[in-house]
Amino acid sequence: xxIRQVRYFLEVAAGGSFNQAAARLHLTQPAVSRQIxxxxxxLGVVLLARGxxxxxxxxxxxxxxxxxxxxxxxxxxxxxxxQSNQSREVLRVGxxxxxxxxxxxxxxxxxxxxxxxxxxxxADMTPKEICERAAKGLIDVAIIPRGVESRLRGVxxxxxxxxxxxxxxxxxxxxxxxxxxxxxxxxxxxxxxxxRRDFPEYAPRLRAILKPYGVVPxxxxxxxxxxxxxFAKMIADNGAAVLTEAxxxxxxxxxxxxxxxxxxxxxxxxxxxxxxxxxxxxxxxxRQLKEEAERRKKRRLAKPEVYSSMKRKEAERAS
Numbered sequence: 605x606x607i608r609q610v611r612y613f614l615e616v617a618a619g620g621s622f623n624q625a626a627a628r629l630h631l632t633q634p635a636v637s638r639q640i641x642x643x644x645x646x647l648g649v650v651l652l653a654r655g656x657x658x659x660x661x662x663x664x665x666x667x668x669x670x671x672x673x674x675x676x677x678x679x680x681x682x683x684x685x686x687q688s689n690q691s692r693e694v695l696r697v698g699x700x701x702x703x704x705x706x707x708x709x710x711x712x713x714x715x716x717x718x719x720x721x722x723x724x725x726x727a728d729m730t731p732k733e734i735c736e737r738a739a740k741g742l743i744d745v746a747i748i749p750r751g752v753e754s755r756l757r758g759v760x761x762x763x764x765x766x767x768x769x770x771x772x773x774x775x776x777x778x779x780x781x782x783x784x785x786x787x788x789x790x791x792x793x794x795x796x797x798x799x800r801r802d803f804p805e806y807a808p809r810l811r812a813i814l815k816p817y818g819v820v821p822x823x824x825x826x827x828x829x830x831x832x833x834x835f836a837k838m839i840a841d842n843g844a845a846v847l848t849e850a851x852x853x854x855x856x857x858x859x860x861x862x863x864x865x866x867x868x869x870x871x872x873x874x875x876x877x878x879x880x881x882x883x884x885x886x887x888x889x890x891r892q893l894k895e896e897a898e899r900r901k902k903r904r905l906a907k908p909e910v911y912s913s914m915k916r917k918e919a920e921r922a923s
Contacts (some may be wrong), residue, residue: 609643670828699747730802750872766870767848782863799828
């Protein structure tokens with residue numbers, strides 16, 4: 605459970621509407637809905653009864669609403685007390701969780717050693733949401749896949765890392781039996797993926813990387829609600845999806861990832877810094893993120909098998 609999820613819940617509950625809450629929070633409705641769903645999954649209860657035009661609190665939601673107000677009031681008092689004796693700059697970072705979520709904790713830790721008085725505010729968003737907030741000046745650093753930078757104005761780009769594509773499938777899928785996936789085997793295989801509304805670069809890139817192998821991807825289902833919703837649909841339908849190695853650590857227990865051989869072209873991840881509002885802290889944070897990506901690469905190269913982490917994760921889930 606995250607504090608921001610509790611704040612989003614209180615906004616929705618107070619107004620009885622996801623759309624109104626999203627407007628007050630300067631977010632999109634799917635982003636708010638996604639975080640509330642994650643909160644409910646963490647708690648193991650349904651907090652909101654969703655209607656066609658409004659939402660209401662469930663009995664569990666009413667209890668949580670009362671307690672959450674006191675909880676956030678206490679947290680706000682603690683934060684004000686801690687910050688009362690010093691002013692802190694805020695660095696706003698927009699990122700897609702499926703790209704760099706595994707790099708962020710250590711990168712932030714290293715950054716804070718160097719910049720103790722800078723608070724890093726993270727916002728997980730789709731590429732479309734990142735572009736919308738960047739246009740309003742609400743982001744200092746945007747972590748994006750290559751191709752999205754064309755929709756941002758006045759940015760300096762720093763390459764953070766390159767992510768190898770992997771095939772993600774349920775354990776019962778026929779392709780899960782393979783340790784490595786020949787790209788040509790995807791010919792006529794129904795694929796699941798990310799939706800055009802919030803991830804417009806996904807399908808064109810998938811077609812481009814599979815074209816040399818004579819494969820025209822058959823996308824039978826696409827979701828714009830992020831990887832959590834995508835995983836749920838894949839599990840329900842026994843579907844396959846081409847994603848990147850960054851999702852390996854966040855896969856549900858019933859899904860596995862397989863590398864491609866020969867390897868498909870990697871997805872380049874960029875940090876976009878805005879030249880109209882230059883910031884040494886933004887540059888420093890991007891540098892720490894890049895260095896952490898390089899450290900991770902060295903750790904993997906030191907192992908006999910780059911994807912040994914995938915096998916280890918599967919063994920841990922099976923035990």
